[in-house]
Amino acid sequence: MSGIRAQQKEKTRRLLVDAALNQLSAERSFSNLSLREVAKEAGLAATSFYRHFNDMDELGLTLVDEAGLTLRQLMRQARQRIEKGGSVIQISVFTFMEFIEANGNVFRLLLRERSGTSPEFRAAVNREIRYFTMELCDYLQKANKLDHETSYLQANAAVIIVFSAGAEALDANKMEKEELTNRTIKQLRFIARGAMDLSARTKIMQGN
Amino acid sequence: MSGIRAQQKEKTRRLLVDAALNQLSAERSFSNLSLREVAKEAGLAATSFYRHFNDMDELGLTLVDEAGLTLRQLMRQARQRIEKGGSVIQISVFTFMEFIEANGNVFRLLLRERSGTSPEFRAAVNREIRYFTMELCDYLQKANKLDHETSYLQANAAVIIVFSAGAEALDANKMEKEELTNRTIKQLRFIARGAMDLSARTKIMQGN
DNA sequence: AAGTTGAGCTTACACGTGTACACTATTCTA
């Protein structure tokens, strides 16, 4: 059941996926990538594309899934770093910025398709971001002993700020990136401080 | 010097701009709008397009400019409302959400082109957002007597949060929008509180 | 060993695209 044939197929499927990823750049979004171009880059005849995907959208959704996976691996990596000590916020931002540096095109894909024309794509990206937010929410809830609503609001705001900084980092040079990182860290501290503060006040007013 | 001719020309130029705006929707982004389609929608022959714009990009940049203008008018409107009393944050968010409701396609244009493939478009959108942020920064600095850095960080974070909420509102139903509005207001309060707090602390540590 | 399956190929087609070119008709200029 090894399947020398299925194996070969999987291999050229990867070729297509990688070809698509390689063509993505600041100047080239997935939506203006043609089936023919991708097939050519993969070294295949255009029509062979259909042996693996029904259309470009199907390939695109695969890409989004993979991007989400990468993103979650990143989270795990960050958590490991945090366990070794250091500021949670600082380490998270650094880790995220390193991700952008190494996976610019993947991140661009997420950013673009989130506001793109395909409802399916938008949903897929938002799902990935939701996972990301939820993991952070859980973490905050446990680490800071906040109620669920407050920690969710904080997690959600933090993810938005970090993603937006990531988007800006894509076009930034080294110095700008450093400044951007500092700015982001301070902003996350605003949010964390405000969350603690307002949550405490609510507790007092509710008498618990 | 009235120029019956120049007048006519301006009129059909508007026809083109409006045609483009009308074709924008959740399913249709500017980048997959063709010159021929726009010309047809405007009731013109395809080649007449060139009498007004060199290419679609030029039309697109005009659109972005107009969108920015609308956005700034919005700010003024919000400030007027605020002067009549009420929570600054609440009124700002309400005003912004009304803008999204009424100008969904314009807002979509800004969102999409901010992460689009054209550097010129990206720059244009970011310029508009920067204006928007600066106005808010000035306001915060005066109203809350914060230092420039803190009020800038706060303004920047607030704009990011509000824009992101706007993006989500585009796909939301009435109930979701209400919830989204409340969430956003709370998040802006986090940021405002954190900014005040951390700014005060810095002042004390610096001994002034 | 014989027959079936399927990955990849070539060829072919209809369609939408941007834009060059030449033309008409109206407005502007002198």
Place this chain on the structure above:
DNA sequence: TAGAATAGTGTACACGTGTAAGCTCAACTT
């Protein structure tokens, strides 16, 4: 009022697109 300028038109072209049809040949099944 004669001539230049120009907004708008219709035709034409080359090009890239998605995809249908049918072929080959290696891998699978029985």
